[in-house]
Every structure is written in structure tokens, then in C-alpha cells.
Amino acid sequence: MLKFCMRIFSLFALGASVLFFIFNSAFAGNPTKVGFVYLTTPGDHGWTYAHELGKQMVEKRFGNDVKVSVVENVPEGPDATRVIRELAKQGNEIIFTTSFGYMEPTLKVAKEFPNVKFEHITGYKRSKNVATGNIRFYEGRYIQGVVAGLMTKTNKIGYIGAYPIAEVIMGINSFAQGLRSVNKDASISVIWANTWYDPVKEADAAKVHIAEGADILAQHTDSPAMLQIAEKKGALGFGQSTDMSAFAPKAQLFASINNWGPYYIRKIEELKSGKWNTGDGPNHWAGNDWGGLKAEMLLISKFQNMPDSVAQKAQEALDGLKSGKINIFAGPLVDNTGKEIIPAGKSLDDGALWGMNYYLKGVNGKVPG
Amino acid sequence: MDALMLTIIATSIPLLLAATGELITEKSGVLNLGVEGMMLSGAVGALGAVLWLGNPYFGIIAGGLCGVLMASIFSIFTINFMTNQVATGLGLTIFATGLTGLAGAPLVGKTVPSLPKIEIFLLSDIPFVGEILFKQDFIAYLSVAIIIFITYFLKYSKSGIVLRAVGDDHQSAHSVGYPVKKIRWYATCFGGMCAGIGGAYIPLVLTPHWSEGMTAGRGWIALALVVFASWIPWRIIVGALIFGGITIAQLVGQARGWPIPSQILSMMPYLATIVALTMISGRISKSNSVVPASLGKPFFDTQ
Numbered sequence: 244m245l246k247f248c249m250r251i252f253s254l255f256a257l258g259a260s261v262l263f264f265i266f267n268s269a270f271a272g273n274p275t276k277v278g279f280v281y282l283t284t285p286g287d288h289g290w291t292y293a294h295e296l297g298k299q300m301v302e303k304r305f306g307n308d309v310k311v312s313v314v315e316n317v318p319e320g321p322d323a324t325r326v327i328r329e330l331a332k333q334g335n336e337i338i339f340t341t342s343f344g345y346m347e348p349t350l351k352v353a354k355e356f357p358n359v360k361f362e363h364i365t366g367y368k369r370s371k372n373v374a375t376g377n378i379r380f381y382e383g384r385y386i387q388g389v390v391a392g393l394m395t396k397t398n399k400i401g402y403i404g405a406y407p408i409a410e411v412i413m414g415i416n417s418f419a420q421g422l423r424s425v426n427k428d429a430s431i432s433v434i435w436a437n438t439w440y441d442p443v444k445e446a447d448a449a450k451v452h453i454a455e456g457a458d459i460l461a462q463h464t465d466s467p468a469m470l471q472i473a474e475k476k477g478a479l480g481f482g483q484s485t486d487m488s489a490f491a492p493k494a495q496l497f498a499s500i501n502n503w504g505p506y507y508i509r510k511i512e513e514l515k516s517g518k519w520n521t522g523d524g525p526n527h528w529a530g531n532d533w534g535g536l537k538a539e540m541l542l543i544s545k546f547q548n549m550p551d552s553v554a555q556k557a558q559e560a561l562d563g564l565k566s567g568k569i570n571i572f573a574g575p576l577v578d579n580t581g582k583e584i585i586p587a588g589k590s591l592d593d594g595a596l597w598g599m600n601y602y603l604k605g606v607n608g609k610v611p612g
Numbered sequence: 613m614d615a616l617m618l619t620i621i622a623t624s625i626p627l628l629l630a631a632t633g634e635l636i637t638e639k640s641g642v643l644n645l646g647v648e649g650m651m652l653s654g655a656v657g658a659l660g661a662v663l664w665l666g667n668p669y670f671g672i673i674a675g676g677l678c679g680v681l682m683a684s685i686f687s688i689f690t691i692n693f694m695t696n697q698v699a700t701g702l703g704l705t706i707f708a709t710g711l712t713g714l715a716g717a718p719l720v721g722k723t724v725p726s727l728p729k730i731e732i733f734l735l736s737d738i739p740f741v742g743e744i745l746f747k748q749d750f751i752a753y754l755s756v757a758i759i760i761f762i763t764y765f766l767k768y769s770k771s772g773i774v775l776r777a778v779g780d781d782h783q784s785a786h787s788v789g790y791p792v793k794k795i796r797w798y799a800t801c802f803g804g805m806c807a808g809i810g811g812a813y814i815p816l817v818l819t820p821h822w823s824e825g826m827t828a829g830r831g832w833i834a835l836a837l838v839v840f841a842s843w844i845p846w847r848i849i850v851g852a853l854i855f856g857g858i859t860i861a862q863l864v865g866q867a868r869g870w871p872i873p874s875q876i877l878s879m880m881p882y883l884a885t886i887v888a889l890t891m892i893s894g895r896i897s898k899s900n901s902v903v904p905a906s907l908g909k910p911f912f913d914t915q
Contacts, residue, residue, distance in 0.1 A: 284713060284824055287721035316713075316824075401867070434866045435874060441828040442819040444859075447623055451863040454615035468819040471723070490723055490821060608869035 274310040275515060277301065278335035280326055281315045282342040283440070289465040290439070291315075293484045293501035294341045294364075300504030301511060309511065319344025324351055331356040337514050339364065339376075339507065343410070349373055360519055362510060364503075365410065367597060374521040376506050379535030380410075381417035381596075382564050383499030383543060384461070385571050387481045388421020389560045390496050390546075391429070391459040393553045394479060398429040401452025403462040403469055405439045407611050411463045412599045418461060419605035420571050421560065431606045432457065442468040453478050459496075470494050479548060486544045496549055497557070500542040506534065533593065537565050572596065577604050616860060617744050621752065622818060624856030626651065626810040626827075629755045630834035631841065631848045633679075633806025636762060638838060640799035641779035641906035645701025646686055647807050648831025649708025653678040654808030656712040659815040659822045662724040671727070671816045672751060672809055679808015680801045682708055687800045691793050694910040709825060719822040727751065727816045751813050756849075758806065763845040775799060779904035782911045792911050807831070836885040842892050842902045855881045 285295035302311055312335060317326045323345050330338050331352055337360040340349045346366040353361045353373045361373045369375055391400050400422065404411045415433060422429050432455065434448045445464050449472035452460055460480035462469045470491035473480040482488065482498025513519040534540035543561055546554040563569035572591035576584040578601045585591055600610055630647050637644050644650075657678030658671035686704050689695045730753070732746040765772040775795055778785045782792045810830075815822055833855060840855075841847035862877035864870075892902060 284717070286823065432867045432869075434863050437874070437878070438828070440823075442821070442823055442826050443623070443626075443814060443828060443830070446819045447619060447860060448863050450619045450622075451616065451860060451867055454619065455864070455867045466819070466823055467821060471819055471821065475726070489721060608866070611873060 274308050275305070275337070275511060276310045276312070276333070276335040277511060278327075278330035278333075278338040279311065279313045280317050280323065280330070280338065280340045280342075280345060281313060282317065282319070282344075284315045288467055288485050288487055288490070290484045290501070291341065294339075294503055296485075297503030297507050301507045304504075304508050305511065308515075317345075320348070323348040327352040327361075328355065331359045336360065337362065337511060337519075343408075360514060369521050371521070374510070374519075376503075376510070377533050378501055378503075378540045379533055380499065380501070380541065381414045381571065382535040383541050384414045384418040385421035385564065385569070386497075386543060386557055386560045387461055387499070388418040388423075389425055390481075390549060390553060390557050391418070391461065392422040392424070392426030393556060394496065394549060395426070395429050395459045397456050397458045398426070399455070399457040400429060400431045401449065401455070401457030401460045402431050402433045403445060403448045403452070403460070403464055404433055404435050405464045406437060407435055409597045409599050412602070412610060413596045414463055415606055416599060416603040417571050419603045423605045424560075425556065429605070431461075433602075433606065433608060435611060436464050438464070440465045442466040445469050446472050449473060449478075449480075450476075467491070482544065488544070488547065493548060495547065497546050498544040500544055502540050502542050505538070506540060535564070536561065537567070578602060579604050579606050579609075614740065614743050616864065620853065620856045620860045621744065621748070623859055624852040625752055625755055626813045626818075626830055627834050627837055627855055628848060628852040629751070629758070629810030629813065630807040630831060631837040631852065632755070632758055632762060632845065633803035633810070634834060634838050635841070635843060635845060635848065636775070636806075637683075637800050637803030638907055639766065639779045639843060639904055640775050640796045641782055641904050641909065641911070642687075642690065642796050642800050642803075643697045643701065643908040644683070644686055644690075644704075644800060644803055645698060645835065646682065646704030646708065646831075647803075647834050648827055648829065649705035649712075650679045650682045650804050650807035651811030651814075651827045651831045651834075652712045652825070653682045653708050654811030655814050655826060656716040656719065656822060657808065658812030659719055659722075659724060660715070662816070663719065663722055668725055668727045668816055669750070671724070671812055672754075675808045675812025675816075676805040677808065679804040679806070679811065681804070682808070683801045683804020684797075686804075687797050690910065691796050691800070694912060697908050697910065705831070713824045716822045716824060722822070723820050724815065726820050749817055751809060751817070754809070759845050759849060766845065776904070779906055782906045782909070786911070786913060792913065796911070807834070810834070833881065836882065839892075840881075840885045840888045842888060843904065844902070854884070 279298055281291045283291045285292045314326050317323050327348055339362045341364045343365045346368055349361050349363045363375050365377050366375045436444050445466050446468040449460055449469040453476050458478050460469055460473050462483050467487045467490035470480050470487050474491035474494040479494050479496050482495050484501050486498045488495045546557050570590050574585040574589045575587040578584055634647055654675035658675035661674030662668050662671040689700045690697045727749040729747050729749055735746040736742045774790055778792050778795045786792050837851045840851045858877055858880045862874040866874050
């Protein structure tokens with residue numbers, strides 16, 4: 244009897260699941276297949292985690308209308324080509340490649356799959372089906388400069404950069420502009436880590452900066468190591484990509500947070516409605532898709548570990564950038580050797596930002612290479 | 613200057629420990645290229661143990677044990693099953709990179725208390741030297757103790773001489789009745805323990821968090837260091853300080869705006885290793901070599 248019941252039950256269960264399956268595929272329509280390529284595993288801080296949050300926003304917004312595949316831990320180079328091609332083969336309609344080093348692999352695969360849309364994050368090369376998305380990270384660094392200028396006692400700022408590429412250099416120069424807007428005596432020393440991610444090296448660089456007298460640290464690398472050292476040695480610093488205050492509750496002044504979700508959602512919506520484009524416009528560099536504080540692609544975490552007066556100045560800078568009242572790279576601009584970059588009355592356009600290979604006044608040394 | 617010197621020492625200690633362990637392993641004739649993997653597992657094990665048990669000293673033990681565990685896997689394959697040591701070592705590193713990523717996933721984003729500094733009574737008050745030499749953490753003292761121990765062990769103890777014999781000519785050692793496989797097992801596990809503790813030093817002292825692949829190639833530098841030191845223990849201290857010193861020097865150079873490109877300085881340790889290798893191979897023809905003659909060769913006891 245029991246056996247018979249079990250049989251009936253399993254038959255029933257089978258029937259139900261078949262029905263459910265038919266129902267599901269008949270009414271859900273075809274979900275848009277979306278692929279993501281990550282440089283590392285997301286973890287819970289830093290660059291890739293910010294993308295992971297964006298992906299989660301996509302899933303929340305579209306629900307069953309999208310089917311997201313993610314490949315983590317993809318090294319930049321030939322491996323990336325293989326992974327991106329595989330994602331395209333699997334029928335993903337739009338693929339987000341979320342690191343600068345995926346630029347050439349993305350373009351290469353895009354040529355082979357003309358019907359698939361590709362979104363390369365932080366790159367500058369496009370083609371018919373490759374768009375680029377980026378955030379105006381440098382706007383956050385201007386506010387960092389303002390806070391650093393008001394908080395520093397030694398007038399020495401230690402900056403850790405990953406690679407001397409335009410992206411990072413414009414961040415340093417933007418920081419310098421913010422710094423000099425409140426404090427003409429302070430200056431920035433830069434250490435290049437020549438890696439995006441090496442906690443021990445970043446920690447070493449932070450220790451060296453502090454030993455050299457810096458009391459405020461800023462970074463354009465991905466690990467929380469710098470803030471941990473700052474916390475240990477009583478210095479202050481800024482979080483990168485995501486809020487890192489959990490690692491350094493006493494040292495983080497604030498963090499610039501990358502908010503990719505709205506961009507991803509917009510691009511997928513465009514794809515669904517057939518309006519997807521590469522954003523190519525009169526301004527090739529980052530086109531219409533280079534959003535910053537105003538577009539809320541860059542968010543600023545809570546101002547902390549600073550007096551109210553400083554937090555207020557920081558808020559003013561934030562508001563000024565949002566409203567467009569503050570133009571970070573407005574002339575007259577002079578580089579740190581005294582050469583004029585742009586006269587008063589003019590300001591640098593986006594193309595000029597992507598061509599930066601010099602430091603502005605307020606930064607020590609010169610750009611390597 | 614004090615602060616910089618301390619930074620150099622802190623950077624050198626993981627290299628020092630891992631290289632010392634590998635030196636003993638190689639002296640027994642086993643080439644274990646899995647140092648990077650063993651360091652990673654030591655790092656993840658140490659952090660996990662501290663989070664679980666709350667005391668950073670348990671991290672040292674856990675780190676060492678994880679290193680030994682990895683080394684045992686390597687030993688089973690290379691010593692008992694006589695697989696190719698180079699391939700197995702590389703495999704171990706790749707395996708451990710993946711495994712630690714998996715095991716470490718729940719640890720991401722957590723921080724732990726650092727290993728405390730131990731001040732040695734009176735000596736730590738000596739200006740300059742006291743701060744640097746006698747105000748270190750436990751692992752730093754331990755690593756110096758290990759170096760002193762193995763120098764004595766290799767040179768004067770009977771077991772040390774047997775170990776070297778096994779590394780130089782395993783057939784002869786076997787024919788006079790020494791248990792070649794057992795000795796190699798011990799040596800490899802000792803190497804694993806040192807590498808594990810070296811790896812543990814990274815989350816316990818340098819950057820108190822876990823992130824995937826956080827050793828970032830230090831295991832490979834440790835391997836180079838063994839060659840640089842031409843298999844002589846005290847030279848590892850010198851080598852580790854030079855490697856660490858150059859790492860820090862290139863950072864200081866950038867902060868102060870020295871006119872030397874930082875890449876040239878980063879290159880130096882490897883250049884030095886190649887020079888050391890060349891000098892060693894030049895010497896081989898003249899007298900007996902410092903390189904263990906059976907290094908990397910599997911031992912078949914049926915022969």
C-alpha cells in the first residue's frame with residue numbers, strides 16, 4: 244500500500260513539474276541573456292564587488308526577464324579572449340567585460356560575433372558592437388583632495404597609484420586641484436605599485452609614505468591594506484570603490500563608491516527596446532556614458548572621522564560638483580614644472596583628460612615613462 | 613630610518629621563512645615548487661584559526677599545520693608515487709590557489725587582531741638597534757631561531773649530514789641503510805611548515821585580512837632566494853633583507869622622487885639570482901658543488 248502511494252505521489256510530482264515547466268516557458272517569454280566577466284572573485288570590497296552589486300541590481304530590476312551568467316577570476320590576456328568567446332557562444336546577447344585589460348580581447352571577440360553587444364568597462368576603444376562605459380572617478384578624488392587639505396597636519400599626502408595610465412593620473416591631478424583649493428602648502432607624493440592588487444605591496448607603500456611623513460593616504464589600487472596600515476599607525480585615508488570603513492573604522496574619512504547598477508540597467512533596457520548604441524558622439528572618449536556624481540554612478544559614503552567644519556566643506560564640494568558650479572580642470576592650469584596647460588577662461592575637455600601624462604601643481608615628481 | 617628598517621624586516625620575514633623551509637627540502641633532494649601554494653594555505657589557515665579561536669598565536673600553529681598538510685600531499689605524490697617533482701609542485705600551487713580561494717571565501721572582509729610585539733627586557737631600550745632587533749613579534753624571533761638551528765643541524769648534527777647525503781646521492785644513502793623516503797618526507801614537511809608560517813605572517817602581521825592570492829608571488833621569490841643563497845642558511849637572511857630592502861627602496865625612491873625608474877630596482881633581486889646561479893655553475897667544475905646532486909630526481913628503492 245505504501246509503495247503504491249509513493250508511486251502515485253511521484254507520478255503526481257512528475258506531472259506537476261512538467262506542467263510547471265511548460266507554464267514557465269510559455270509565460271516568462273525569452274529572458275535576455277546577459278554575461279559578465281570579472282577580474283577577481285567579488286569578495287566584499289573593492290572593484291569587482293562594485294560590479295557584483297551592479298549585477299545584483301540588474302537581477303532585482305529585471306527578475307526573470309534576464310538570465311545572468313558570470314565568469315569570475317579571469318586574467319587579462321589570452322584567457323579573457325577564451326572566456327568572452329565562450330560567453331558569446333552560449334548565446335548571451337550583451338556581455339559586460341569589467342576591467343581595463345579586457346579591451347583588446349573584447350574587440351577581438353566582438354569582431355567574430357557581430358550580433359552580440361559588448362560593453363567594455365573603462366576602455367577607450369570601440370567598434371560597431373563594442374560600447375564603453377566608465378565613471379568619472381576623478382570627481383570623488385577632488386572631494387578627497389579638499390578633505391585631505393583641511394585634515395593634514397604635516398602637509399604631506401601619500402598617494403598609491405596602480406599604473407601610470409591616464410585614468411589614474413587624472414585622479415591624482417583632480418585630487419591635487421581639490422587639495423590646492425583649500426591648502427596651498429600641501430603636496431602629494433605618488434608611489435606606483437605597478438599592480439592593481441597586491442595587499443602586501445600596498446601595505447608596504449603605505450608604511451613608506453607614513454615613514455616619509457605623510458599623514459593622509461589615498462589610493463588607486465584595490466585592496467583595503469592601505470587603510471588597515473593607516474588605522475594601525477594613526478593616519479587617515481580614503482576607501483576605494485566600495486565603503487571600506489569595516490577595515491578601518493577610525494581611519495577612513497570617506498569612500499568613493501562605484502555604482503554600476505543604473506548603467507547596466509539602462510543598457511539592457513536599450514537592448515530590449517532595440518535602441519542600444521555605442522554612445523559614439525562628437526566626443527569619442529567616453530561619449531555620453533561617462534557619468535559621475537551627478538548621474539549617481541559615483542556615490543560618496545558618509546563623511547566620518549573629521550570635524551563638522553571639514554565635513555561641511557566636503558559637502559559643499561560635493562554639491563558644487565553635482566550642480567556643475569565647480570569645474571575641476573578650469574584654467575588657468577599649470578603643471579608642476581611651471582608649464583602652462585591651459586589659460587584662464589578655458590577648461591580641459593574629456594579628450595584632454597584621457598591624454599594626461601603630466602602632474603599638475605601640488606604633485607611632486609614626474610610621471611614615469 | 614627606524615620605521616623604514618622595520619618595514620624592510622617585516623617584508624623580509626615571509627620570504628626568510630619560506631626560503632629556509634625550502635632549503636631543507638632541497639637539501640634532501642626534493643624540489644618543491646609549491647611554496648607559493650603552501651604559503652597561501654598557511655595564510656588562510658592562520659586567519660581562519662584566529663577568527664575561530666581569537667588568539668593570534670593559534671594562527672601560527674594553524675598556518676604551520678596547513679603548510680604541512682599541503683607538503684604531505686606533495687610528498688605522497690612525489691616520494692611514494694615517484695611523480696615528476698616539477699610538475700607536481702606547480703600543480704600544488706595551482707591546486708592550493710583554488711582551494712584557498714574556496715576555503716577563504718567566508719573569511720573575506722573580516723579582520724583579526726595582529727600578533728603583538730614582544731619587547732625583550734632592557735635590550736629593547738638600546739637606541740636604534742633595540743627598536744629594530746628586540747621589539748619584534750614572535751614569528752620574527754622564531755625565524756631567526758630556525759635559521760640558527762638549521763645552520764647547526766646541517767653542519768654538525770648526524771641527522772643533518774644524513775639529510776645532505778640523501779640529497780646528494782640517494783642510491784648510496786639507501787645502500788648504507790638510510791630510509792631515503794622517510795627522510796625526504798620529514799624534510800618536505802618541515803619545508804611546508806616553514807612556508808605555512810611564512811604565509812601566516814602576511815595576515816597575522818602585515819595586512820590583517822584575507823584576500824585571494826594575497827601572497828602575490830612571494831613563494832616564487834623564496835624559491836629564487838634559495839638559489840641566491842646557494843643553499844647556505846645564513847645567506848638567506850642576507851638575501852631576504854636584500855630582496856625586502858630593494859622592494860622598500862623602490863617605494864621610497866618613488867616617494868622621494870629619485871631619478872631611478874622603479875622598474876629597474878624591482879628587477880634587481882632577479883638579476884642578483886641569475887648572477888648567483890652563474891657563479892655557482894662556474895664553481896661546479898672546479899670543486900664539489902653546493903647544489904644537492906639528487907635535486908629533483910625521484911628515488912626508486914627497487915633499484
